[in-house]
Amino acid sequence: MTTSPNPKNPTNPISDSPIETDGVVHVAAPxxxxxxxxxxxxxxxxxxxxxxxxxxxxxxxxxxSPKYVVVQFISGALFLALVVVAGLVLWFGFEQEWVWIPGAVAVVITLVSLIVLPRQARSIGFQLRTDDLVFRRGILWQRMVAVPYGRMQLVDITHGPLDRGFGIAQLKLVTAAAATGVTIPGLSQAAAERLRDTLIDVAETRRTGL
Structure with a gap:
């Protein structure tokens, strides 16, 4: 990607070189x-x-990262196994035949979620602009939210055992308004740490007093 410095934008939040195109900050390759x-x-x-x-x-x-899909598949498979085991225990141990109705519903919902998961994961993206971070996700139900850097109150990285095993994490942005909070899943640990540090640095320069 070829870019050129813009003297009108002296503070680029994610690059040592101030680069802006149509109000969108681009990451400089150097x-x-x-x-x-x-x-x-x-x-x-x-x-x-x-x-x-x-x-x-x-x-x-x-x-x-595509590893996010793998982790979700494993989590879904474990949940399905738990549902089946619980159903068998209640059926054979306590003769509760009704358990298969909610169990079947849970299995169908989980299977449908896993089928659409790869496309849903590809729909997740974020963009670092001059004054805010834009997050979008969803195919049928789309969501796009802009989080102003100056409104960020907390940037948190979390990862469970499966996430750590595959080297990914999720980054959560907390603002004063709960509706504008954003959780970005499936980032590599290096990307999550870099993004966290970048957002903290730029939030300090864009603080709005809230």
């Missing part, structure tokens, strides 16, 4: 941040065919 943020991630965000969809717009979108 700083190495593109390599960290985009290493081993999906490369294209699928969009619904409907013309009334939320447009992606211009700028650089960063996506999540």
């Amino acid at each position: 700083s190495g941040r593109d390599e960290v943020m985009d290493a081993g991630t999906f490369t294209r965000i699928p969009e619904p065919r409907n013309t009334n969809r939320l447009p992606l717009g211009d700028g650089t979108w960063h996506q999540v």
Whole structure:
């Protein structure tokens, strides 16, 4: 990606070189941040065919790691196994035949969720702009939210045992308004740490007093 410094934007939140195009901050390759943020991630965000969809717009979108899909598949498989075991115990041990009705519903919902999971994971993306972070996800039910840097109150990284095993984490942004809070899943640990440090640094310069 070829970019050029913009003298009108002296503070780029994610790069040593101040670069801005149409109000969207682009990560400069010489700083190495593109390599960290985009290493081993999906490369294209699928969009619904409907013309009334939320447009992606211009700028650089960063996506999540395919390992996120693997972790979710394993979690789903473990949940299905737990449902089956619980159903067998209640059926054979306590002769509770009704247990298969909610069990079947849980199995169907989980299987449908796992089927659409890969496409849902590809729809997750975030964009670092001059004044805010834009997060989007969803194919049928789309969500796009902009989190102003100056409104961030907490940037938190969490990862469970499976996440650690596959080297991924999720980053949570907490603001004063709960509706604008964002959780970005499936980031590599290096990308999550880099993004956390970047957001903390830029939030200090954009603090709005809240």
